[in-house]
Amino acid sequence: MKIDIITVGKLKEKYFVEAVKEYQKRLSAFCKLNIIEVPDKAAPQQSSQKEQEEIKNNEGEKILTxxxxxxxxxxxxxxxxxxxxxxxxxxxxxxxxxxxxYITFIIGGSLGLSQQVLKKAQLKLSFSPMTFPHQLMRVILLEQVYRAFKINKGEPYHK
Structure with missing residues (x-):
């Protein structure tokens, strides 16, 4: 299986980088994993709805490519x-x-995903009604994908 994770923005904190490396190593036994980062665009603190949509659309165009x-x-x-x-x-x-x-997971930026990206998705997956920082979401997603492979192999990681 081949898995791409397309994510907006780079990991900044060392502890997130280390966690991602650990799950990449663990997942290498189950799949070919590729993490693709597209640049994020900072949203001004008091940005209008229109400005936010423009940022999401700009990020969305990069994701779609x-x-x-x-x-x-x-x-x-x-x-x-x-x-x-x-x-x-x-x-x-x-x-x-x-x-x-061949599966592609997409993690949006701080404003979420554009409508064009959401339309492209065959599945829209929520981990919680809570909002998580996209850097942390990358680690959570990798952990759950790893857990899924362990479950499917009948190995005792998931309890």
Whole structure:
């Protein structure tokens, strides 16, 4: 299986960088993982709705150029479908069995994802109704993907 994670912005804190490296190492036994960072654009503190949409659209255009046309696209979206770890594992397993062995996860910037990116996604996935910093979300996503592979292998990581 090949997994791309397209994310807006770079990791800044060393502890996030180290956590991502650890999960990349762990996941190398299960898949070919590629993390693609697209530049973020800072939103002014008092930006208007129009300015925010422009920023999301700009980031969205960059994201869309990085999506492989053969991949199954999963956008992380606060209003998306919530799955348990076991259901995410089952979803990834079903995708592999049905020939969708190329998956792209998308993590937006601080303002979320543009409508164009959300329309491209076959699944909109929510981890919680809470908002998480996108740097932390990268670590959470990697942990859950790793957990899914362990569940699917019947290994005891998920409890």
């Amino acid at each position: 990085k999506i492989n046309p053969q991949s199954y696209v999963i956008a992380l979206e606060i209003k998306g479908e919530m799955l348990s770890s076991e259901k995410l594992a089952k979803k990834l397993d079903q995708l592999a069995v049905t020939g969708s062995s």
